[in-house]
Amino acid sequence: MTALLLLPLILPFLAPTLGRRTLDRLAPATALWVLTASALALAGACVAALGALVLTGLLKLPAFAALGELVHPLRTPSDYFVLPAAMAATGVLTLSVWTLVRSAFRQTRAFRTARTQADRRPAAGDLCVIESPDPDAYALPGRPHRIVVTTAMLRSLGSAEREALFAHERAHNRAGHHYFLAAAELAAHCHPALRATRATIRFAAERAADEAAAELTGDRRLIATAIARAALAGNASPSTRPDFAPAATTGPVPQRVAALLAPTRTRPRTTRRTAFLLVVCTVLSVAAGAAGVVDFHHEVEVAQGEEAP
Amino acid sequence: MKDARDERRPAGELEAAVMAALWAAGAPLTPGRVQAELGSGLARTTVATILTRLHEKGVVDRERQGRGYAYFPVQDAPGLTARRMHTELDRDTDRETVLARFVAQLSPGDEQHLRRLLEGDD
Numbered sequence: 001m002t003a004l005l006l007l008p009l010i011l012p013f014l015a016p017t018l019g020r021r022t023l024d025r026l027a028p029a030t031a032l033w034v035l036t037a038s039a040l041a042l043a044g045a046c047v048a049a050l051g052a053l054v055l056t057g058l059l060k061l062p063a064f065a066a067l068g069e070l071v072h073p074l075r076t077p078s079d080y081f082v083l084p085a086a087m088a089a090t091g092v093l094t095l096s097v098w099t100l101v102r103s104a105f106r107q108t109r110a111f112r113t114a115r116t117q118a119d120r121r122p123a124a125g126d127l128c129v130i131e132s133p134d135p136d137a138y139a140l141p142g143r144p145h146r147i148v149v150t151t152a153m154l155r156s157l158g159s160a161e162r163e164a165l166f167a168h169e170r171a172h173n174r175a176g177h178h179y180f181l182a183a184a185e186l187a188a189h190c191h192p193a194l195r196a197t198r199a200t201i202r203f204a205a206e207r208a209a210d211e212a213a214a215e216l217t218g219d220r221r222l223i224a225t226a227i228a229r230a231a232l233a234g235n236a237s238p239s240t241r242p243d244f245a246p247a248a249t250t251g252p253v254p255q256r257v258a259a260l261l262a263p264t265r266t267r268p269r270t271t272r273r274t275a276f277l278l279v280v281c282t283v284l285s286v287a288a289g290a291a292g293v294v295d296f297h298h299e300v301e302v303a304q305g306e307e308a309p
Numbered sequence: 310m311k312d313a314r315d316e317r318r319p320a321g322e323l324e325a326a327v328m329a330a331l332w333a334a335g336a337p338l339t340p341g342r343v344q345a346e347l348g349s350g351l352a353r354t355t356v357a358t359i360l361t362r363l364h365e366k367g368v369v370d371r372e373r374q375g376r377g378y379a380y381f382p383v384q385d386a387p388g389l390t391a392r393r394m395h396t397e398l399d400r401d402t403d404r405e406t407v408l409a410r411f412v413a414q415l416s417p418g419d420e421q422h423l424r425r426l427l428e429g430d431d
Binding site for chain 1: 323330420422424
């Protein structure tokens, strides 16, 4: 039983690799759905498994056993395994809840500020312009959806590129990408391996918005040059980033530009199938977690004398 | 790529496009200049109508220029909104979690890579 509960804790470590493969093999909008649903399911299974481990440990304590109306001792593997596992699970769960609450609090506050300031500014259509020397632009979901752009960003782009930028941000708002980002954030706080998946989900959201904008304007090159120009403009301003960061890796921006400039290709069915390895991993994890929890519930019933062993 | 299509776009998107052109110019623009800046299939009269609407909303101001008006964006108390928003959003090093930003920070290798991509495409 306890072995089954360990699977949902181990399987998420496969998610980063499989997630990148999913994004590589599927259309970005589809990949975004698959990635986010998988991350949430993996996170849920992980939390359920940790919860069951914590309860197992608690029911080993006489006080809690009495509280749980156990008439027989709970049948578990050796105490030398169960008790440390339960203690570790308690620590991990507490830490997760703490970082999640802190992050939720911070982000809600930042979002509210952005929203109030944007609502206070007169708007032309859905555009809210902020006077600032830093080139920056983002989609601000809410009622109504807004696009926030700084004057420096507007000035570093030509008029067609500005339209490309607006099309990209409107695609974020229309597709409700902020829900996906929030789900990714939630999952990232449940298991450390899902942090890498959060980065993949963010990248998938950007790619999906790029593709939607490219379809709307009918010009992939235009979107690519707009992204490149905006990124290079942002880079010209002094950065606080340490220079010893690895230089060989390619960040998300060049990857997006490269994807837009590359000719569109259709993949053979066999390579597309491997995109769903992440789904297989998720289903395994959820099944193991569910079986483990059901088994744990059965053992508790037995210990309560309500079911035959 | 676009021509007649621009005339059929939602009014909000057209207003945003005109407003962006005014901000990017940094100097008062006549409807004719705005039309030229946009480089799209919008008629001059359509641009003039949008500018009048923006003026009624109090988003842009105008001054006499020759026989018509030149329009410019209404500024807020210098950069106040920008400062408020940036201090709040910059507080987290990981800013992208709240909002989907157009471009992420480039890593040192990215800049060369980007320039190579754009050159290779030309």
